[in-house]
Amino acid sequence: MPNLNSLKEKIERQASRMKKAERERPTLIGQTIYIGTLGLLLVIPVVGGAYLGNWLDSMMEGYSIRWTTSLILVGVIIGAVNVYYFIKD
Numbered sequence: 536m537p538n539l540n541s542l543k544e545k546i547e548r549q550a551s552r553m554k555k556a557e558r559e560r561p562t563l564i565g566q567t568i569y570i571g572t573l574g575l576l577l578v579i580p581v582v583g584g585a586y587l588g589n590w591l592d593s594m595m596e597g598y599s600i601r602w603t604t605s606l607i608l609v610g611v612i613i614g615a616v617n618v619y620y621f622i623k624d
Contacts, residue, residue: 576621577614584610 561569588603595602 573618576617580613581607581610
């Protein structure tokens, strides 16, 4: 009889976990917001780096894209770190 009780408890726990998972299932709008947030966390530092680099390059004599390229790469790295920490939590 002890095995029968433990089996019954195990089945009840699994059933309650399944019901809880069904109730807390992410909705389409929730998933869309999550993906959109990830996109913004990646894109905003890249665009900011491009604008800042372009402004710094316009201050220099002649044609240069050195700052723009460098700050775009820095923006990609910062954006990737942002996404990593957002997903990690």
